[in-house]
Amino acid sequence: MSDPTIDGRVRAILSQVLGVPPDAIGPGFSSESNPEWTSLAHLMLISQIENEFGVTFGSKEISELTSLDRLTAAVTARGA
Amino acid sequence: MHDDVITPQRLQQIASAAPPGAAWSAYHAAARSLDALAGAAIPDGLRARVAMLGSFTLEPFLPVLRIEAARAGLWLDTYLAPYGQYLTELLDPGSGLYRFGPQVTFLAIDGDVLWQQRWAEQPPLRSESVVGDLLTPLFAGLDVFDRAGRGIVVVNDFVLPRRSTEGVNAFRSKATFAHTTAHANKHLRLRLATRDHTFLFPMADIVAQVGRNQAFNWRTHYRGHVTWSDALMAAVAARYAGFALASIGKATKCIVLDLDNTLWGGVLGEDGPNGIALGPQWPGSEFLDFQRELLDLQRQGILLAACSKNNEAEVLEVLRNHPHMLIREDCLAALRVNWEDKAANIRALAEELNIALDHMLFIDDSPHERAWVREQIPQLRVPDVPADPSQLANWVGSLPSLVVLQQTSEDGRRTAQYREARDREAYRSSTGSVEHFLRGLGLRVQIEPAADSTMPRVVQLFAKTNQFNLTTRRHDEATLRRKIAAGEWRVYTMQVADRFGDFGLTGVAVVAPAGRVWHLESFLMSCRVIGKSVETALIARIAEDARRADAAALTAEFIDSGRNQVAAMFLTNHGFSPTDTRRWERSLSQPGPDWPEWISDLSAGRGPGAAAEAVMP
Numbered sequence: 001m002s003d004p005t006i007d008g009r010v011r012a013i014l015s016q017v018l019g020v021p022p023d024a025i026g027p028g029f030s031s032e033s034n035p036e037w038t039s040l041a042h043l044m045l046i047s048q049i050e051n052e053f054g055v056t057f058g059s060k061e062i063s064e065l066t067s068l069d070r071l072t073a074a075v076t077a078r079g080a
Numbered sequence: 081m082h083d084d085v086i087t088p089q090r091l092q093q094i095a096s097a098a099p100p101g102a103a104w105s106a107y108h109a110a111a112r113s114l115d116a117l118a119g120a121a122i123p124d125g126l127r128a129r130v131a132m133l134g135s136f137t138l139e140p141f142l143p144v145l146r147i148e149a150a151r152a153g154l155w156l157d158t159y160l161a162p163y164g165q166y167l168t169e170l171l172d173p174g175s176g177l178y179r180f181g182p183q184v185t186f187l188a189i190d191g192d193v194l195w196q197q198r199w200a201e202q203p204p205l206r207s208e209s210v211v212g213d214l215l216t217p218l219f220a221g222l223d224v225f226d227r228a229g230r231g232i233v234v235v236n237d238f239v240l241p242r243r244s245t246e247g248v249n250a251f252r253s254k255a256t257f258a259h260t261t262a263h264a265n266k267h268l269r270l271r272l273a274t275r276d277h278t279f280l281f282p283m284a285d286i287v288a289q290v291g292r293n294q295a296f297n298w299r300t301h302y303r304g305h306v307t308w309s310d311a312l313m314a315a316v317a318a319r320y321a322g323f324a325l326a327s328i329g330k331a332t333k334c335i336v337l338d339l340d341n342t343l344w345g346g347v348l349g350e351d352g353p354n355g356i357a358l359g360p361q362w363p364g365s366e367f368l369d370f371q372r373e374l375l376d377l378q379r380q381g382i383l384l385a386a387c388s389k390n391n392e393a394e395v396l397e398v399l400r401n402h403p404h405m406l407i408r409e410d411c412l413a414a415l416r417v418n419w420e421d422k423a424a425n426i427r428a429l430a431e432e433l434n435i436a437l438d439h440m441l442f443i444d445d446s447p448h449e450r451a452w453v454r455e456q457i458p459q460l461r462v463p464d465v466p467a468d469p470s471q472l473a474n475w476v477g478s479l480p481s482l483v484v485l486q487q488t489s490e491d492g493r494r495t496a497q498y499r500e501a502r503d504r505e506a507y508r509s510s511t512g513s514v515e516h517f518l519r520g521l522g523l524r525v526q527i528e529p530a531a532d533s534t535m536p537r538v539v540q541l542f543a544k545t546n547q548f549n550l551t552t553r554r555h556d557e558a559t560l561r562r563k564i565a566a567g568e569w570r571v572y573t574m575q576v577a578d579r580f581g582d583f584g585l586t587g588v589a590v591v592a593p594a595g596r597v598w599h600l601e602s603f604l605m606s607c608r609v610i611g612k613s614v615e616t617a618l619i620a621r622i623a624e625d626a627r628r629a630d631a632a633a634l635t636a637e638f639i640d641s642g643r644n645q646v647a648a649m650f651l652t653n654h655g656f657s658p659t660d661t662r663r664w665e666r667s668l669s670q671p672g673p674d675w676p677e678w679i680s681d682l683s684a685g686r687g688p689g690a691a692a693e694a695v696m697p
Contacts, residue, residue, distance in 0.1 A: 016105035019112050043304040044140055047297065048105045051310065056299065 030067035088153030095151035111143030131182035133166035148317035170221025173228035183231040207260035236283035322480035338444035339388035359404035369473035383413040392417040423456035500581035522579035530571035548605035598626040600636035
């Protein structure tokens with residue numbers, strides 16, 4: 001992955017899971033604007049981010065992590 | 081932007097975006113590149129139809145499976161049964177599974193199915209009922225598959241998914257999860273083994289390889305029934321790809337082996353036969369174990385061949401005389417040991433063995449040789465070989481294309497047959513007269529009365545032999561046993577071997593002694609031994625026995641089947657003359673037929689090699 005920042009790594013995973021080019025993923029990118037972001041895609045997306053950063057999200061948190069900004073913030077908050 | 085026709089190399093290139101064991105998201109992204117090909121022409125020879133049925137969420141597994149298949153050069157058309165519907169799909173002949181018509185159906189059932197059943201009531205159910213409740217409907221489904229489906233079915237064994245909390249006394253009880261799992265696996269194995277088109281998938285072995293703590297993703301398991309971790313998905317997919325390859329006849333049939341630093345450590349030309357590393361002590365033990373694994377593959381029918389830049393005489397010296405070499409000369413179906421280009425040598429091996437290059441796999445420690453051969457023969461399988469030889473033995477079993485679905489007892493001898501035929505041919509062309517040829521073969525026969533152990537083979541020979549067969553009567557076992565027991569028939573069997581190999585039981589004669597006339601009711605030779613003069617040995621033995629019993633003549637019946645003229649020539653050549661259209665006779669007052677002096681008689685201890693050869697090979 002070319003961008004080693006948290007934001008860059010989250011965007012790379014979003015791109016792979018959802019099939020969206022990385023440069024089309026920016027601030028404001030969320031599940032609402034993406035039909036590919038299904039519940040199964042969300043499950044796998046969360047798991048890929050957990051694996052990548054070595055973190056675990058709780059059940060309430062997971063249902064809210066539906067945008068690039070929230071995902072990046074949640075990972076950053078864990079100090080990963 | 082790409083050619084319309086897809087090649088295995090194109091599929092492999094797409095797969096390379098997700099290296100083996102990569103994160104699931106990388107597989108998922110790479111599978112999208114496969115989707116982009118879907119409109120293009122995928123040759124039939126590269127595609128397999130694969131169905132997935134399971135007890136948990138398998139959608140995320142499909143991209144991983146497609147990529148691992150692509151890495152093996154295969155495009156998959158896939159079908160995924162609805163979640164948790166594996167039994168319904170199997171049991172209903174009108175289900176999507178049967179409409180799809182897969183070549184391979186993978187049935188993925190996790191241990192949780194057993195776990196949940198065990199605690200369906202209080203107290204925990206005994207393992208017998210749990211296993212019965214699971215396997216009875218499963219096998220009912222497989223019965224429907226036998227009628228309504230096609231292709232093969234692959235069912236995994238059950239795995240204890242986590243550490244047991246059943247306590248230190250659990251081993252005393254049958255009402256435990258560990259016992260239930262073992263019991264289920266035992267019955268699954270026994271019942272699958274009786275079916276030709278079903279296979280047991282070694283899930284427990286794969287989980288052990290990945291490591292149980294890494295094999296299951298409990299987070300996704302509880303959140304959405306995605307039980308397999310990224311790592312387990314990749315490992316299972318690679319093995320599944322092997323089944324898919326084999327189901328369309330694309331598995332590896334021959335492994336071509338480099339020698340120096342591949343089959344042994346060191347360079348033979350520099351280190352000499354005593355200096356190479358091969359034997360029970362490290363570092364030779366690394367290569368010894370690798371050879372053991374290769375021999376296991378050979379036993380299943382995969383041919384081994386050697387391709388090495390060396391002096392052939394030095395290599396043959398190691399193959400024949402090195403005390404620790406396990407892969408001997410006769411384990412190799414063919415050899416190319418010279419200083420020529422390896423790609424040309426591999427092509428020559430393919431021609432000699434009559435095996436297509438895309439059914440061959442080349443193992444060479446040298447990255448340069450691999451790169452060269454890959455470039456010259458793109459369709460050849462040339463896997464990366466671990467640079468550390470301690471990894472070789474564990475690595476070779478991970479190659480997906482080494483799956484042999486159909487195995488017969490003949491397969492274990494296939495290498496020998498290739499070699500024996502070649503050696504005899506080479507010998508025949510190097511010798512002049514027939515007798516000289518026969519003398520050099522080192523023929524050995526053992527003639528004995530038919531016994532319980534040989535009866536099935538005797539009956540088989542009666543059923544199959546058409547050319548060298550006096551009457552082509554097909555006697556069954558009951559008739560033979562009755563006549564022998566009544567003293568009406570003597571049934572002779574003959575086993576044949578020569579210095580190139582063993583032909584097995586290849587001659588049978590039925591003699592009906594009637595007073596002073598011994599009558600040849602049947603006399604037949606397998607076509608494998610025609611032209612080796614061993615029929616003379618058998619008739620000579622019968623004549624000796626007849627004279628000892630004071631018989632005056634041999635008679636024989638010949639029934640012309642249109643295909644058995646060689647049997648009529650046999651009678652003429654051994655002093656018989658026709659007395660009517662079917663009956664032939666030979667007086668025993670004339671000498672002969674004589675035992676051929678070049679054949680060793682192991683039952684009577686005579687002939688050139690009788691002393692040296694106490695037993696048949």
